[in-house]
Amino acid sequence: MSFKIAVAGKGGTGKTTVCSLLLGALMRRGIKPLLAVDADPNSCLAEYLGVEMGHTLGQIRDDTLAKKDEIPAGVSKAQVVEYAMHRALSEQDGFDLLTMGRTEGPGCYCYVNNLLRGFMTELEKNYAFVVIDNEAGLEHLSRRTSRNVDALAVISDGTRAGLTAAGRIVGLVCELDIGVGKSFLVQNRHAGPCLDSVEGASLAGCIPPDPAVEEIGKAGGSLLSLPAESPAAAAADGILEALTGNRWR
Ligand SMILES: Nc1ncnc2c1ncn2[C@@H]1O[C@H](COP(=O)(O)OP(=O)(O)OP(=O)(O)O)[C@@H](O)[C@H]1O
Ligand SMILES: [Mg+2]
Numbered sequence: 001m002s003f004k005i006a007v008a009g010k011g012g013t014g015k016t017t018v019c020s021l022l023l024g025a026l027m028r029r030g031i032k033p034l035l036a037v038d039a040d041p042n043s044c045l046a047e048y049l050g051v052e053m054g055h056t057l058g059q060i061r062d063d064t065l066a067k068k069d070e071i072p073a074g075v076s077k078a079q080v081v082e083y084a085m086h087r088a089l090s091e092q093d094g095f096d097l098l099t100m101g102r103t104e105g106p107g108c109y110c111y112v113n114n115l116l117r118g119f120m121t122e123l124e125k126n127y128a129f130v131v132i133d134n135e136a137g138l139e140h141l142s143r144r145t146s147r148n149v150d151a152l153a154v155i156s157d158g159t160r161a162g163l164t165a166a167g168r169i170v171g172l173v174c175e176l177d178i179g180v181g182k183s184f185l186v187q188n189r190h191a192g193p194c195l196d197s198v199e200g201a202s203l204a205g206c207i208p209p210d211p212a213v214e215e216i217g218k219a220g221g222s223l224l225s226l227p228a229e230s231p232a233a234a235a236a237d238g239i240l241e242a243l244t245g246n247r248w249r
Contacts, residue, residue, distance in 0.1 A: 004130045009155035010165035011136035014188035019133040020048040020223035021236035027094045034095040035127040040135040041102045050222025056101025057088035081115045148179035151243040158190035170200040205239035207232050
């Protein structure tokens with residue numbers, strides 16, 4: 001059984017940062033295998049993790065399906081989609097990374113998307129933990145990547161707008177009944193004091209503004225290289241405990 005964590009929140013509140021920090025916290029505990037999924041169509045998780053971004057699953061799927069004539073007879077669409085998923089999966093030191101790209105475009109890919117959902121569910125079973133980065137806003141809540149997650153970390157900064165957006169997301173998650181085990185609030189880039197909760201979600205942790213995180217955001221580098229005692233990494237350790245209820249122990 002794998003434990004799935006996804007993030008949500010207003011634009012720029014630190015979703016990708018928190019995903020990277022959580023991955024770092026999991027790696028420090030020697031937990032494996034780990035899968036990081038970048039489900040933001042404007043993918044940048046690879047960058048924050050300091051690894052090369054390969055082709056996205058959406059690209060590979062579209063390229064392969066566009067060359068229909070070259071697909072040998074007897075090879076089904078299902079096989080093409082499964083192949084695309086495995087080609088998009090990149091093995092890194094300590095984790096695997098799957099960058100989705102634009103997988104649910106305006107065209108009707110319903111059949112292909114259904115196939116993909118099935119393969120993703122099977123893939124995730126191979127990992128101890130799956131960490132999913134999402135785009136800003138609410139739209140992804142209706143997609144598979146935010147469904148059936150064990151813990152949803154709703155990220156906010158200290159602003160009223162960020163917290164209002166977080167509250168709205170938590171409310172919608174309850175309403176939509178999308179199989180989120182538990183929603184949590186994470187206050188990021190906030191010198192504190194942090195709120196204990198927004199309605200429906202208790203605080204999993206508070207990440208202070210960390211100059212090392214800001215520097216990596218600006219100049220590049222890997223958030224996985226932050227020392228365990230850096231303020232952001234230390235906060236992520238506590239957040240992981242809150243999100244999982246110490247499940248790895
Ligand atoms: N705790 C922190 N301390 C300092 N800088 C931070 C912190 N958290 C995030 N940042 C910086 O804030 C910016 C936004 O963070 P990030 O990209 O993680 O947000 P996001 O929610 O994923 O954004 P988007 O909605 O565009 O996907 C980045 O430049 C990042 O380096
Ligand atoms: Mg992001």
